[in-house]
Amino acid sequence: MKIIVLRLMLSGAVALAAACSTTRSPKVVADSKPEAAESGATKAAPEAQAGTDELDDYAEPSVSDPLESFNRVMFKTNDCLYLVIFRPISKGYELAFPKPVRKGIDNAFENVKYPVRFVNCALQGKFKRAGQETGKFLVNTLGGVGGIFRVSDKVPDLANIPAEDLGQTLAKWGVGHGPFIVLPLFGPSSARETVGLAGDYALNPVNWGLFFRGGGGDLAKDWTMIPPSANTLRSLPEQLEIYDAATKDAVDPYISARSAFIQNRAEATRK
Amino acid sequence: MISRILLATLITCSFAARLAASPEEAQKRLKTAVNEVLAVADRVANRANMAESLRPTLQKHISFETMTRRAVGLGWKTFTPAQQKQAIQLFSTLIIRSYSSKFTPGEYPVINYQKAQTPATGRVDVPTSMVYKGSRYSVTYRMEQESGWRIADVVIEGVSLVANYRSQLDAQYKKGGAEAVLGSLAQSVSRPQ
Numbered sequence: 001m002k003i004i005v006l007r008l009m010l011s012g013a014v015a016l017a018a019a020c021s022t023t024r025s026p027k028v029v030a031d032s033k034p035e036a037a038e039s040g041a042t043k044a045a046p047e048a049q050a051g052t053d054e055l056d057d058y059a060e061p062s063v064s065d066p067l068e069s070f071n072r073v074m075f076k077t078n079d080c081l082y083l084v085i086f087r088p089i090s091k092g093y094e095l096a097f098p099k100p101v102r103k104g105i106d107n108a109f110e111n112v113k114y115p116v117r118f119v120n121c122a123l124q125g126k127f128k129r130a131g132q133e134t135g136k137f138l139v140n141t142l143g144g145v146g147g148i149f150r151v152s153d154k155v156p157d158l159a160n161i162p163a164e165d166l167g168q169t170l171a172k173w174g175v176g177h178g179p180f181i182v183l184p185l186f187g188p189s190s191a192r193e194t195v196g197l198a199g200d201y202a203l204n205p206v207n208w209g210l211f212f213r214g215g216g217g218d219l220a221k222d223w224t225m226i227p228p229s230a231n232t233l234r235s236l237p238e239q240l241e242i243y244d245a246a247t248k249d250a251v252d253p254y255i256s257a258r259s260a261f262i263q264n265r266a267e268a269t270r271k
Numbered sequence: 272m273i274s275r276i277l278l279a280t281l282i283t284c285s286f287a288a289r290l291a292a293s294p295e296e297a298q299k300r301l302k303t304a305v306n307e308v309l310a311v312a313d314r315v316a317n318r319a320n321m322a323e324s325l326r327p328t329l330q331k332h333i334s335f336e337t338m339t340r341r342a343v344g345l346g347w348k349t350f351t352p353a354q355q356k357q358a359i360q361l362f363s364t365l366i367i368r369s370y371s372s373k374f375t376p377g378e379y380p381v382i383n384y385q386k387a388q389t390p391a392t393g394r395v396d397v398p399t400s401m402v403y404k405g406s407r408y409s410v411t412y413r414m415e416q417e418s419g420w421r422i423a424d425v426v427i428e429g430v431s432l433v434a435n436y437r438s439q440l441d442a443q444y445k446k447g448g449a450e451a452v453l454g455s456l457a458q459s460v461s462r463p464q
Contacts, residue, residue, distance in 0.1 A: 058341050058342070058344065058431065058433050058434045058437040099405070103405050160400065160407065238406070245373075246430075246435075248369070248372070249365055249366075249368060249369035249372075249459060250439060250459065251436065251439040251440060251443060251455045251456060251458075251459050252439045252442060252443070252455070255438050255439045255442055256435055256436075256438070256439055258438070259430075259434065259435045259438040259439070260430045260435055263429050263430045263431060263434060263435070264428055264429050264430050266429060267409075267428060267429020267430075268429065270429075
């Protein structure tokens with residue numbers, strides 16, 4: 001769930017998906033679902049000529065969205081769920097914990113996620129960055145009281161390391177997005193990013209209890225739910241803020257979230 | 272003697288023109304714009320008045336005409352002058368409202384300006400690293416020279432504001448041309464906050 005919100009933030013929701021070439025092509029929009037064939041096509045648009053015109057500077061990168069009808073329904077459903085369930089929970093969390101406390105909790109959970117970043121740095125051959133991640137983890141764990149304080153920000157070499165994840169690793173390996181898909185609760189994603197999401201989930205120590213909950217009574221099993229649930233809860237305010245940023249003043253919130261997701265993931269892969 | 276004066280004038284003008292077109296000048300202009308916006312935002316007591324208070328400053332430093340044109344894309348040429356004017360007015364209102372809502376009184380961003388880049392003649396990208404309300408963001412300002420340097424796009428964590436609206440307005444244009452674009456913008460502007 002936590003991951004959901006994270007991805008949503010920059011995309012406006014969360015994701016997995018499609019052959020998204022970042023090549024700017026004026027054909028892209030025509031390739032994605034023919035909206036004009038759907039309801040609301042009051043009048044055919046005059047033919048716009050593609051070319052090298054500066055007006056074409058921002059032609060949308062190719063997005064494969066064969067599931068658009070399903071995705072739009074899921075997008076609406078998620079929006080309702082955020083409104084009815086997650087926003088009240090998020091507000092309650094913000095009321096219960098002052099901002100400095102929430103910041104410390106965020107820092108600690110992000111620090112624990114070190115294996116996700118380290119493994120994906122290594123898988124991408126970014127060994128220097130993997131070393132920096134290790135240094136950051138040690139500095140914050142030892143000097144920042146288990147990661148509650150991000151003291152690594154005071155070390156220039158460790159202050160601003162782009163976080164690697166499995167979606168980026170797959171992209172580096174040449175795997176395309178695949179179809180864009182809106183996941184239940186998690187939001188915007190693509191086939192590739194969904195696989196990445198699952199891999200990152202398994203690499204995140206806060207979820208490990210769920211994989212090793214063999215023996216013991218029910219009480220012991222219940223305890224394994226606490227870290228992942230807390231992780232989801234603490235990430236809600238930021239994720240909803242990101243979702244709002246992508247959708248609040250949008251002309252078409254679904255397309256806005258999709259565009260933001262694709263652009264953001266392309267940038268994350270470039271870093 | 273006269274020819275020397277003329278030569279000196281020409282050299283001075285040429286130097287001044289080059290300076291005005293330099294990335295440093297664009298960056299300087301951006302810093303001025305950001306400082307002016309923050310100063311105005313800081314004086315606004317009531318958050319509900321933020322958008323209207325910031326509007327004159329933002330209109331001075333942001334080229335909404337360029338933004339709107341690019342956000343609409345190739346279809347822009349089929350808009351009548353009146354439709355273009357209306358689109359610019361609606362789009363700027365939407366952007367100003369969206370931008371203004373990000374400000375929280377009493378919170379100040381710490382901005383680290385990085386080396387400006389020149390992707391094309393008359394265009395300068397100024398990457399920045401911004402820490403705001405405890406979170407770090409990568410923000411690139413795209414500046415263009417048109418009667419002085421003005422902001423033509425803002426890219427936050429890789430997400431271009433103009434490209435994002437372009438993807439939305441393109442779909443509207445394909446549905447119903449200029450009227451559909453204007454209708455969708457008007458609907459977004461009228462949506463309660």
